[in-house]
């Protein structure tokens with residue numbers, strides 16, 4: 001009763017689910033991690049699941065060039081460039097260049113993957129959709145055929161990656177003999193969260209899905225998520241079934257997006273972020289990243305503490321704002337969406353903070 005579009009095979013799936021034993025003991029919950037950082041190496045992280053659907057669409061339309069955009073250190077752009085190289089497609093990346101820095105991290109890898117990188121100012125980036133349209137038109141004038149993937153591949157087609165991840169998690173629950181009460185993810189451009197929410201409904205999975213924003217406010221991301229789901233309903237509908245958010249019982253207000261742990265803004269870290277990243281590394285042997293998963297993981301642990309103690313003494317958990325009630329949950333699954341290469345451009349900052 002639901003149409004699922006075709007995909008190509010790029011990611012190493014299924015990704016493992018492991019228990020974080022020491023963190024679980026420390027926080028009095030069973031905390032598990034799904035290693036979507038291990039969907040590949042060059043093609044690592046959550047974007048690969050989305051690109052399996054976006055690029056299938058591009059190939060169907062006989063595209064020879066992928067065009068996409070993001071921040072200078074975008075994991076999505078690096079994954080797209082790697083997929084392009086592997087599949088013999090050209091890749092044009094429109095990157096927001098905040099500061100002129102020597103190539104490092106993902107940006108260095110983009111260049112090594114031979115992507116056609118166009119650096120634009122944050123001011124110009126406001127019109128990035130128009131800029132990508134223009135590039136696509138230029139290509140057409142030269143007899144080439146571009147396919148535009150929006151930022152983060154967070155559109156209706158990309159969402160299928162995480163709708164289908166819900167099915168993967170359901171089958172892993174059976175294998176492991178565990179039911180996860182809540183799934184926690186990072187919200188950067190919402191495709192992952194929106195896919196999980198829709199998959200949860202369609203596959204009747206019964207999870208609470210909780211997203212931690214690393215950039216925008218809760219209400220903004222609720223709106224974007226809703227629009228993504230509405231668009232995706234067109235894809236999943238067929239001649240016998242017309243789906244809408246209403247028909248699926250999906251309401252904007254129900255999207256559980258916590259925006260209390262964004263810090264000073266996208267890509268900006270506090271020393272506490274790095275300490276938490278180091279804590280996880282030293283206790284569990286797992287690296288999370290500064291821009292996305294580090295903030296979300298820190299948010300999840302803080303919200304668990306908040307649910308247990310309400311006003312933890314001396315903590316930096318915000319008093320105001322909307323919290324998630326983790327007291328209801330025993331088994332929690334955090335999705336590690338990747339981003340490791342983002343650690344390296346912050347090497348000096350990290351080194352300063354962890355030598356305490």
Ligand SMILES: *Cc1c(COP(=O)(O)O)cnc(C)c1O
Pocket residue numbers: 045046047075076152154186187188189190191192193289292293337338339340
């Ligand atoms: C892009 C990204 C996210 C956010 O996912 P969205 O689907 O854009 O919300 C989370 N973690 C990492 C490492 C990412 O690169």
